Amino acid sequence: LGALSCTPAQPGTLAPAAKMVCTGTYTVTQADVDKGRVDNVARATGDNPDGTPVTPSDDDVTVPGTGVGALDLEKSVAAGTTYSKVGDVITYTLTATNTGTVTLTGVTIVDDRIAALSCDPAQPATLTPGSEMVCTGTYTVTQADLDAGSVLNTATATGNTPRGPVPSAEDEVTVPGDVQGAIDLEKSVAAGTTFTKVGDKITYTLVATNTGSVTLTHVTISDPKLPTLTCEPAQPGTLKPGGRMTCTGVYAVNAADVTAGRVDNVAKAVGEQPDGTPVPPATDEVTVEGKIPTPPTTTTPPTTTVPPTTTVPPTTTVPPTTTVPPTTHPTAPGTPVPPVVTTPPAPGHPVAPAPTAAPRPPLAFTGAQGVGIMLTVGTILLLMGAAIVMATRRRRGEH
Numbered sequence: 569l570g571a572l573s574c575t576p577a578q579p580g581t582l583a584p585a586a587k588m589v590c591t592g593t594y595t596v597t598q599a600d601v602d603k604g605r606v607d608n609v610a611r612a613t614g615d616n617p618d619g620t621p622v623t624p625s626d627d628d629v630t631v632p633g634t635g636v637g638a639l640d641l642e643k644s645v646a647a648g649t650t651y652s653k654v655g656d657v658i659t660y661t662l663t664a665t666n667t668g669t670v671t672l673t674g675v676t677i678v679d680d681r682i683a684a685l686s687c688d689p690a691q692p693a694t695l696t697p698g699s700e701m702v703c704t705g706t707y708t709v710t711q712a713d714l715d716a717g718s719v720l721n722t723a724t725a726t727g728n729t730p731r732g733p734v735p736s737a738e739d740e741v742t743v744p745g746d747v748q749g750a751i752d753l754e755k756s757v758a759a760g761t762t763f764t765k766v767g768d769k770i771t772y773t774l775v776a777t778n779t780g781s782v783t784l785t786h787v788t789i790s791d792p793k794l795p796t797l798t799c800e801p802a803q804p805g806t807l808k809p810g811g812r813m814t815c816t817g818v819y820a821v822n823a824a825d826v827t828a829g830r831v832d833n834v835a836k837a838v839g840e841q842p843d844g845t846p847v848p849p850a851t852d853e854v855t856v857e858g859k860i861p862t863p864p865t866t867t868t869p870p871t872t873t874v875p876p877t878t879t880v881p882p883t884t885t886v887p888p889t890t891t892v893p894p895t896t897h898p899t900a901p902g903t904p905v906p907p908v909v910t911t912p913p914a915p916g917h918p919v920a921p922a923p924t925a926a927p928r929p930p931l932a933f934t935g936a937q938g939v940g941i942m943l944t945v946g947t948i949l950l951l952m953g954a955a956i957v958m959a960t961r962r963r964r965g966e967h
Contacts, residue, residue: 569594569608582614598696601635602671602730637729638668639695641677641737643721651719652746653781654809656709660741663702664725666695672734675727681707681719695727709745711808715783715842719743749841750780751807753789753850755833763831763858768821770856775814776837778807784839784847791835793819807839821858831856 569592574580580588600606609628615621642663649658660682666672674692677685682705687693693701713719722740726733754775761770772794778784786804789797794817799805805813825831834853841847 569610588612596633598671601633601669601697604633604635604670604731606631606633635670635729636668637670637672637727637731637734638666639672639675639725639727639734639737640665640667641723641725641739643679643723643739643741645741645743649743650746651709651713651743654709654711654714658707658709658719658721658743660705660707660721660723661702662705662723662725662739663700664693664695664727664737665700666697666727668729668734669697670729670731671696672727672729675701675725677701677703677723677725679705679721679723681721682723711783714745714747714781714809717745717747717782717843719745745781747781749782749784749839749845749847750778751784751787751837751839751847751850752777752779753835753837753852755791755835755852755854757854757856761856763821763825763856764860766821766823766826770819770821770831772817772819772833772835772854773814774817774835774837774852775812776807776839776850778809778811778839780841780847781809782842783808784841787813787837787839789813789815789835789837791817791833793831793833794835813837826858826860829858829860831858 572578572590572592574588574590576588578588578590582588594606594608596606607628607630609626612625613621642665644661645658651658660679662677662679662685664675664677666675672695675695676691676693677687679685685691685703685705687701687703689701691701691703695701707719707721709719720740720742722738725737728734754777756773757770763770772791774789774791774797776787776789778787784807787807788803788805789799791797797803797815797817799813799815801813803813803815807813819831819833821831832853832855834851836849836851838849839847
């Protein structure tokens with residue numbers, strides 16, 4: 569105690585059985601709190617009438633303390649922290665704070681993913697109430713973290729109060745991953761591949777690649793024209809990012825392909841992400857052009873249209889008529905004169921041909937012209953017949 573307030577004031581004189589009462593205050597220190605009590609000893613002294621000291625008297629009082637030991641831990645990462653590939657580094661900050669009323673000693677922080685922490689003050693540390701120890705550490709992302717889709721990190725802080733261990737403190741942080749599953753498919757044939765006939769074989773190579781950042785399982789390739797595929801690794805397979813599955817298959821050309829002159833072939837690759845959701849499928853197609861022999865071409869001569877033939881009836885040549893002059897006989901008045909009769913030439917007696925007209929160019933023969941010719945010929949024949957009858961009668965009359 570510092571200053572005491574006493575009645576009577578000290579140094580005082582006390583008759584037998586008399587008392588001096590003093591009061592004083594004491595301010596508790598951290599050491600008292602850490603001790604958990606305050607021990608206080610006081611002593612009273614005085615002199616006898618002859619000036620000799622009396623035997624001093626001591627007394628002590630212990631005031632128990634109610635100090636509490638407590639420790640808090642806060643773990644954090646910078647806002648927006650994420651990761652997208654193996655090897656990404658995540659930086660953590662870990663802060664241990666003495667939130668109790670007693671001094672903590674041997675304060676340490678351990679982290680299940682961070683092997684080495686850099687701390688201030690260095691651990692193990694002594695922390696008075698309200699003080700803190702700040703540590704930093706880094707973690708390198710693995711493929712397992714990518715497949716998990718997040719990194720869960722837990723740290724623990726421990727320490728001791730003056731009377732024993734303080735309850736440990738824990739904190740955790742989950743860093744989400746910026747991950748995605750993706751697959752690619754490439755289908756190909758050897759350069760120059762073609763076909764010419766039914767039964768020709770076409771060999772295809774199909775390569776599925778994990779182009780995402782997570783491991784894919786149940787990876788398979790399907791092709792409607794290739795029911796049997798030989799794959800490495802065998803399908804369904806598991807592919808890590810960048811991993812490949814290579815398959816081969818053989819297709820036999822059929823008549824429809826030969827008719828079409830080409831073979832179109834589409835394949836599809838699928839797989840599952842670590843959480844079981846399907847990855848978007850990938851497709852690829854290859855067209856193999858055929859070289860089908862061309863059959864010889866038969867040249868058909870052009871069709872000539874012949875105009876219809878017009879049949880011209882033969883021309884009937886009418887022999888020239890010979891005019892016989894009339895014989896003059898004396899006739900009685902009123903006697904009719906016989907007509908002049910034209911007789912045809914006697915057989916075997918040539919008659920000078922009648923002058924012929926200049927030849928005319930042939931004309932197209934029509935039905936109307938045929939009728940005209942027939943009428944003309946009929947008229948001539950009729951006249952010739954009449955002439956012959958008249959000549960015959962005349963001869964008879966002469967005889």
